[in-house]
Amino acid sequence: MALSDIRGGERNEAAIAEALGRFSARFGANFQTGAAIRGQHAHTTTYIPAQLPDGVLFAESADDVKAAVAICAALKVPVIPFGTGSSLEGQVNAPSGGISIDFSRMNRVIAVNAEDLDCTVEPGITREELNTYLRDTGLFFPIDPGANASIGGMTSTRASGTNAVRYGTMKDNVLAVTAVTANGEEIRTARRARKSSAGYDLTRLFVGAEGTLGVLTSVTLRLQGIPAVIAGGVCGFPTLKDASDAVIMTIQLGIPVARIELLNTLQVAACNAYSGLSLAEQPTLFVEFHGNEESVRLQSEEFGAIAAECGGGEFRWTADAAERAKLWKARHDAYWAAKALRPGHAVLATDVCVPISRLADCVAETEADIEAHGLVAPIVGHAGDGNFHVSLLFDDKDPEGVATAEAFVARLNGRALAMDGTCTGEHGIGQGKQGFLPGELGGAVTLMAAIKHALDPDGIFNPGKIFSTP
Amino acid sequence: MALSDIRGGERNEAAIAEALGRFSARFGANFQTGAAIRGQHAHTTTYIPAQLPDGVLFAESADDVKAAVAICAALKVPVIPFGTGSSLEGQVNAPSGGISIDFSRMNRVIAVNAEDLDCTVEPGITREELNTYLRDTGLFFPIDPGANASIGGMTSTRASGTNAVRYGTMKDNVLAVTAVTANGEEIRTARRARKSSAGYDLTRLFVGAEGTLGVLTSVTLRLQGIPAVIAGGVCGFPTLKDASDAVIMTIQLGIPVARIELLNTLQVAACNAYSGLSLAEQPTLFVEFHGNEESVRLQSEEFGAIAAECGGGEFRWTADAAERAKLWKARHDAYWAAKALRPGHAVLATDVCVPISRLADCVAETEADIEAHGLVAPIVGHAGDGNFHVSLLFDDKDPEGVATAEAFVARLNGRALAMDGTCTGEHGIGQGKQGFLPGELGGAVTLMAAIKHALDPDGIFNPGKIFSTP
Numbered sequence: 001m002a003l004s005d006i007r008g009g010e011r012n013e014a015a016i017a018e019a020l021g022r023f024s025a026r027f028g029a030n031f032q033t034g035a036a037i038r039g040q041h042a043h044t045t046t047y048i049p050a051q052l053p054d055g056v057l058f059a060e061s062a063d064d065v066k067a068a069v070a071i072c073a074a075l076k077v078p079v080i081p082f083g084t085g086s087s088l089e090g091q092v093n094a095p096s097g098g099i100s101i102d103f104s105r106m107n108r109v110i111a112v113n114a115e116d117l118d119c120t121v122e123p124g125i126t127r128e129e130l131n132t133y134l135r136d137t138g139l140f141f142p143i144d145p146g147a148n149a150s151i152g153g154m155t156s157t158r159a160s161g162t163n164a165v166r167y168g169t170m171k172d173n174v175l176a177v178t179a180v181t182a183n184g185e186e187i188r189t190a191r192r193a194r195k196s197s198a199g200y201d202l203t204r205l206f207v208g209a210e211g212t213l214g215v216l217t218s219v220t221l222r223l224q225g226i227p228a229v230i231a232g233g234v235c236g237f238p239t240l241k242d243a244s245d246a247v248i249m250t251i252q253l254g255i256p257v258a259r260i261e262l263l264n265t266l267q268v269a270a271c272n273a274y275s276g277l278s279l280a281e282q283p284t285l286f287v288e289f290h291g292n293e294e295s296v297r298l299q300s301e302e303f304g305a306i307a308a309e310c311g312g313g314e315f316r317w318t319a320d321a322a323e324r325a326k327l328w329k330a331r332h333d334a335y336w337a338a339k340a341l342r343p344g345h346a347v348l349a350t351d352v353c354v355p356i357s358r359l360a361d362c363v364a365e366t367e368a369d370i371e372a373h374g375l376v377a378p379i380v381g382h383a384g385d386g387n388f389h390v391s392l393l394f395d396d397k398d399p400e401g402v403a404t405a406e407a408f409v410a411r412l413n414g415r416a417l418a419m420d421g422t423c424t425g426e427h428g429i430g431q432g433k434q435g436f437l438p439g440e441l442g443g444a445v446t447l448m449a450a451i452k453h454a455l456d457p458d459g460i461f462n463p464g465k466i467f468s469t470p
Numbered sequence: 471m472a473l474s475d476i477r478g479g480e481r482n483e484a485a486i487a488e489a490l491g492r493f494s495a496r497f498g499a500n501f502q503t504g505a506a507i508r509g510q511h512a513h514t515t516t517y518i519p520a521q522l523p524d525g526v527l528f529a530e531s532a533d534d535v536k537a538a539v540a541i542c543a544a545l546k547v548p549v550i551p552f553g554t555g556s557s558l559e560g561q562v563n564a565p566s567g568g569i570s571i572d573f574s575r576m577n578r579v580i581a582v583n584a585e586d587l588d589c590t591v592e593p594g595i596t597r598e599e600l601n602t603y604l605r606d607t608g609l610f611f612p613i614d615p616g617a618n619a620s621i622g623g624m625t626s627t628r629a630s631g632t633n634a635v636r637y638g639t640m641k642d643n644v645l646a647v648t649a650v651t652a653n654g655e656e657i658r659t660a661r662r663a664r665k666s667s668a669g670y671d672l673t674r675l676f677v678g679a680e681g682t683l684g685v686l687t688s689v690t691l692r693l694q695g696i697p698a699v700i701a702g703g704v705c706g707f708p709t710l711k712d713a714s715d716a717v718i719m720t721i722q723l724g725i726p727v728a729r730i731e732l733l734n735t736l737q738v739a740a741c742n743a744y745s746g747l748s749l750a751e752q753p754t755l756f757v758e759f760h761g762n763e764e765s766v767r768l769q770s771e772e773f774g775a776i777a778a779e780c781g782g783g784e785f786r787w788t789a790d791a792a793e794r795a796k797l798w799k800a801r802h803d804a805y806w807a808a809k810a811l812r813p814g815h816a817v818l819a820t821d822v823c824v825p826i827s828r829l830a831d832c833v834a835e836t837e838a839d840i841e842a843h844g845l846v847a848p849i850v851g852h853a854g855d856g857n858f859h860v861s862l863l864f865d866d867k868d869p870e871g872v873a874t875a876e877a878f879v880a881r882l883n884g885r886a887l888a889m890d891g892t893c894t895g896e897h898g899i900g901q902g903k904q905g906f907l908p909g910e911l912g913g914a915v916t917l918m919a920a921i922k923h924a925l926d927p928d929g930i931f932n933p934g935k936i937f938s939t940p
Contacts, residue, residue, distance in 0.1 A: 115718050115827035116856075158667040169665050171674065172642060187913040193823040194855045195639050196892035197628040197678055198910055199899055199936050200918045204641065204674035208667055225724045248585050254695045254761075256726065291724075298764055353663040357585035385664045386586075422666035429669055440668055443657040447925060448670045454924035455917060466669050 009051070009095030009464050012076065016054050016097050019077040023055055023099060026067055030058045041082050041092060041100040047348045047396055047405065048090040048432055053080055053100035060105050062178070062186060062217040068101055069215060069460075070184045076458045081211040083150030084126060087157055088349050089430025091210050095464040101215060103152055109133050110218060118175055118192060120220045123152025130221075139223040142167035145426065146332050152216045157428035158208030162331070165251070165384030166258040166290065169426065170207050173222045177206050179214035182456050186217060205451070210428050211462035213455045227290035230258075231300055232324040233317030235307045236282045240264065240367075243283045244360035246303075246310040247383040251356065255302050259288040260384045261331055262359075264367060267338070267378035274337030275330035280313065285383065286331050287317075288324075331380070338378045338391035345376075346396035348405050350432075352416035353387040353425030362419055363388060369411055373404070387425035410435075429466045437466070479521075479565030479934050482546065486524050486567050489547040493525055493569060496537055500528045511552050511562060511570040517818045517866055517875065518560040518902055523550055523570035530575050532648070532656060532687040538571055539685060539930075540654045546928045551681040553620030554596060557627055558819050559900025561680050565934040571685060573622055579603050580688060588645055588662060590690045593622025600691075609693040612637035615896065616802050622686045627898035628678030632801070635721070635854030636728040636760065639896065640677050643692045647676045649684035652926050656687060675921070680898050681932040683925045697760035700728075701770055702794040703787030705777045706752045710734065710837075713753045714830035716773075716780040717853040721826065725772050729758040730854045731801055732829075734837060737808070737848035744807035745800035750783065755853065756801050757787070758794075801850070808848045808861035815846075816866035818875050820902075822886035823857040823895030832889055833858060839881055843874070857895035880905075899936045907936070 023031040032038075033055040042050035059065050072079045078098025085092055094100065103124030110120040114137050121130060128148045131140050145154060145161035153159070155177065160169035167173065176190035189202035206213060237243035243262055250257055263271065263284045271277050285307070289299040296319065304315040318324060330337070339347050354362045363379055370377045370390075381388030392408055395401030413423045413436045423429075423436035438445050449467055452459075493501040502508075503525045512520035529535050542549045548568025555562055564570065573594030580590040584607050591600060598618045601610050615624060615631035623629070625647065630639035637643065646660035659672035676683060707713035713732055720727055733741065733754045741747050755777070759769040766789065774785040788794060800807070809817050824832045833849055840847045840860075851858030862878055865871030883893045883906045893899075893906035908915050919937055922929075 113825065113827065115722070116825040117722060118825070158665075158671070160665060164665065168642075171665075171671060172638075181913075181917065185913045187917060188911065189914055191887070191892050191910060192825050192890040193857075193886075193892045193895065194826065195628075195630060195634065195641075195823055195857060195895050197894045197896050197898040198892050198903070199678070199907055199915065200921060201628070201641060201671075201674045201678050202914055202917060204671045205921075208669070208671050225722055227724070252585070252587060252695055254697070294768055295765065298768075353665055355583065355586040355588070355662050356664065357583060387663075387665060416663075417661070420662040422661050422663045422668050424667045425663065425665050426667050428667040433668070437669055440661060441658065443651075443655045444659055444672055445669065447651065447657060447672060450924045451670060451675075451921055454920045 011097045015075040015077050019071055019075050019099060020055050022071045023057060026071070027057055030060065032056045041085065041102060043090050043093045046088050046090060046432070047346050048093065051093040051095050053094040054097045056100045056102050058102045058105050065101065065180050065215050065217050066184055066186060068099065069180045072099060072460050073182055073184060073458065076460060078463050079215060079460050080462050081152065081156070081215050083124060083153030084148065086147035086149045087153060087430065088427045089432035091157065091428060091430040091465055093431060103150060112137060114139060116192065117223045118220060119223055120218055121151055122218055123216045124150050126150050127154065134223065138226055140226050141221055142224050143170060143173055151219050151221065155207050155216060155219050156210050158426065160426045162259045162261055162382060164382060165260055166256055167224060171204055174203055174207050174219055175222055176203055176220040177216050178218045179206055179216050181214040182458070182460065192220060208428065210430065210465050212452055212466055213461060215461070228292045229296045229319055230288060230290055230324065231296045231317055231319040232288040232327055233300065233315055234279065234284060234286055234327060235315040236280045236284045236313045238282065238311050240283045240364050241360045242311040243285055244383065246285060246307050246312060248356055249306045249310065250303055251384055253302065255299055257287060257299065257303065257384060258290040259286065261286040262381040262383035262388070264363065264379040267334060267380045270337040270341055270378050271330045271334060274340050275333055277330050286327060334380045335391060338393065341376055342393040345393040348392040348394055348409065349389060350392070350409055350412065351387060351389045351425050351427050352412055352421055352423060353385060354416050354419045354421030356386040358419040358421065359383060359386045359388070362415060362421070365415055366390065366412060369408070373408065375408060385425065431465060434466070434468050481567045485545040485547050489541055489545050489569060490525050492541045493527060496541070497527055497534070500530065502526045511555065511572060513560050513563045516558050516560060516902070517816050518563065521563040521565050523564040524567045526570045526572050528572045528575050535571065535650050535685050535687050536654055536656060538569065539650045542569060542930050543652055543654060543928065546930060548933050549685060549930055550932050551622065551626070551685050553594060553623030554618065556617035556619045557623060557900060558897045559902035561627065561898060561900040561935055563901060573620060582607060584609060586662065587693045588690060589693055590688055591621055592688055593686045594620050596620050597624065604693065608696055610696050611691055612694050613640060613643055621689050621691065625677050625686060625689050626680050628896065630896045632729045632731055632852060634852060635730055636726055637694065641674055644673055644677050644689055645692055646673055646690040647686050648688045649676055649686050651684040652928065652930065662690060678898065680900065680935050682922055682936055683931060685931070698762045699766045699789055700758065700760055700794065701766045701787055701789040702756070702758040702797055703770065703785055704749065704754060704756055704797060705782045705785040706750045706754045707780065707782045708752065710753045710834050711830040712781040713755050714853065716755065716777050716782060718826055719776045719780065720773055721854055723772065725769055727757060727769065727773065727854060728760040729756065731756040732851040732853035732858070734833060734849040737804060737850045740807035740811055740848050741800045741804060744810050745803055747800055756797060804850045805861060808863065812846055812863040815863040818862040818864055818879065819859060820862070820879055820882065821857060821859045821895050821897050822882055822891055822893060823855060824886050824889045824891030826856040828889040828891065829853060829856045829858070832885060832891070835885055836860065836882060839878070843878065845878060855895065856891070901935060904936070904938050
């Protein structure tokens with residue numbers, strides 16, 4: 001799908017005008033239509049051009065959301081939920097106009113059940129806000145996609161990140177959601193029990209639905225005990241294959257590694273330059289272990305032995321918080337480090353995921369592709385999951401630059417699908433990956449569309465996302 | 471819902487007669503209509519009365535399944551998938567007649583990807599067959615519901631069992647399924663990547679759908695490395711509360727316990743009698759640890775300290791395989807041990823699941839209920855998940871005995887729901903739990919019904935399960 005296709009979408013001007021009036025009357029100053037605010041609620045962190053909503057509601061309660069959905073359902077006007085705007089595939093754009101619901105004021109912690117290791121929050125709370133709130137309880141919410149995203153947004157894109165290899169993705173850590181559906185009713189997908197076989201798994205259906213089936217009003221999350229000891233380390237390898245072999249052995253031996261991140265040579269060089277590291281410029285694994293003193297020591301020793309067997313250099317590990325923080329800050333700043341390689345260029349941040357046995361091949365072939373096309377695009381991967389990101393630097397003002405970027409993404413996705421992988425491990429489909437979904441899942445997409453139509457017959461929930469047509 | 475309601479269901483005699491002819495013509499001797507075979511494919515392991523299908527197809531391939539669904543779809547005749555018949559809530563009954571598809575001949579391992587720790591199997595393979603096949607690879611499939619169920623059946627009921635506390639339930643261990651849908655097409659819900667954000671999570675929608683959305687033709691599973699060392703132990707406690715506190719602390723401290731099972735006093739007595747154990751008759755935890763020599767020792771020491779702190783008796787643990795096997799054999803025979811308490815009586819095996827902080831209350835109140843009504847019903851629980859089973863002994867030939875059993879189940883479920891729990895942790899809704907689903911999930915059941923109707927407009931897939939009406 002070319003970006004020009006994404007720009008489409010029909011607007012119902014009369015209905016939108018009517019909706020703006022009703023929102024102003026109902027919500028007063030909590031509903032804004034200024035161009036600056038609307039611009040902040042269209043897409044900014046991706047290469048995908050912004051498509052502004054017609055108005056932004058700063059929702060303060062589930063009742064606000066119910067009222068908003070009722071107005072939009074009556075008028076068949078689009079509703080686009082907005083967390084922090086850090087999604088990467090155009091999820092908050094408004095191709096057919098409509099109302100953006102901003103959740104930044106719905107950021108309360110509703111309940112923490114420490115004994116059950118769970119909590120219920122409003123969708124607008126960010127993961128950092130939540131972990132600050134939780135600190136005194138000895139618990140934390142582990143999922144860390146890098147950006148300080150909102151829990152609602154992370155739920156809706158089925159986010160994961162660096163420590164999914166140990167703690168799973170949002171699908172594994174959301175116990176239940178409440179959501180306002182097309183008929184204006186607020187439903188709850190599950191009780192607070194750890195597991196259930198009671199009917200269809202609606203929780204998992206809303207996780208990753210990108211706001212296309214309803215609007216979340218709360219999320220119940222699993223929590224983890226804060227590890228007594230966190231230790232990290234770094235290890236370089238002669239080749240991507242060697243580093244990947246170390247990852248596969250680590251996973252296969254059941255070492256409960258908390259993070260295991262693969263940086264390719266260019267990404268290491270970028271991090272050295274941007275974050276003041278002095279790593280040898282070669283394929284490198286960043287590793288982290290969670291546990292107590294004894295278990296962390298044990299894991300580190302086991303990993304060190306594996307790394308050595310796979311040709312790795314010295315595995316230096318430390319439980320020193322400051323040293324560890326510097327390393328992981330550099331990892332989290334990989335996007336900015338990449339961006340600094342070509343000032344003035346845009347970054348196309350894209351992800352695919354393959355079975356881990358194919359990770360080395362997929363990364364190596366992508367490196368060769370990058371070189372063959374004279375591109376600049378460092379690679380960093382959540383290696384334990386077979387998921388990797390390419391940060392392609394391109395000139396977004398130049399149509400040829402855009403076309404080059406799109407062609408690269410198409411080849412990358414074709415490669416991942418040919419290896420039985422997916423076109424997105426954690427960013428979602430949004431607008432940017434729609435062209436690859438049928439190739440990945442074929443007739444299953446027809447089932448998805450049937451579900452979308454059954455639950456949102458008028459197509460008001462985030463239209464133009466996941467599916468190109470409602 | 472009373473059992474008399476379950477017996478209902480309309481039959482389309484003309485369509486069924488036509489289907490029988492077409493199945494015989496298409497499948498020859500692989501299609502059977504004898505009363506004995508039909509009886510084996512209706513419900514036998516539960517208290518729910520059997521409702522026989524009109525014929526049984528012994529499917530040998532996905533093409534057989536496609537052909538069978540095509541005939542049934544054209545004639546609007548019910549299709550009921552059958553694995554081993556070990557489901558507990560009437561899932562394989564045929565209230566409106568129709569065709570049972572027996573998967574015992576579709577029990578092949580299609581692929582094992584050892585490096586990726588996954589495999590793809592036909593739905594009819596049992597978990598024991600799969601683990602026998604896998605033994606030489608050093609991998610195993612951990613989910614263990616007790617019965618030697620089929621993978622297709624376990625997928626469809628979202629099964630779990632004793633070691634879900636460490637390895638999760640079927641929802642966490644199914645990577646993808648293929649299924650024949652109402653239009654006769656075979657779809658695949660996901661690729662083989664470890665994680666994906668590509669559209670709706672159809673995999674999790676089919677996990678737990680009890681055959682009501684389509685018929686599975688393959689399941690792709692996560693595998694685990696066989697632990698180098700498995701150690702187990704047993705520890706008695708003065709009260710249920712003390713035992714539950716030990717469970718909560720174990721989970722909260724992140725000890726990766728592989729199994730932690732709670733037996734109440736009557737269940738311990740039943741196991742002593744049936745399996746020749748000599749445990750003190752008090753609330754007791756059976757515990758198991760997986761790892762290497764050092765990590766298992768560490769876990770056992772940590773658990774021992776917790777148990778002591780919670781008033782537990784001596785925690786005896788052993789890595790000796792024979793001793794451990796005897797203990798877990800006794801645990802798995804808990805159903806038979808219960809049955810032996812009242813020879814000639816039927817066993818109503820039912821499960822609920824509550825947040826673990828409420829487990830002690832829920833079990834204690836249930837014990838009081840059992841005593842107040844003069845019932846015999848030992849209790850055993852997957853304590854780490856808050857999930858427990860009651861084996862109620864009752865006279866299924868006496869209408870009063872049946873009514874007493876139903877009233878007990880209703881009180882048990884009311885109690886679990888009042889504690890924010892679920893009416894079924896791992897058995898599914900089937901026929902037996904339909905009456906409790908609206909009370910648990912309210913308006914969410916309407917969404918489930920909308921999905922059912924969208925994907926199966928003629929209601930051919932396992933009608934009368936989960937929902938009382940198609």
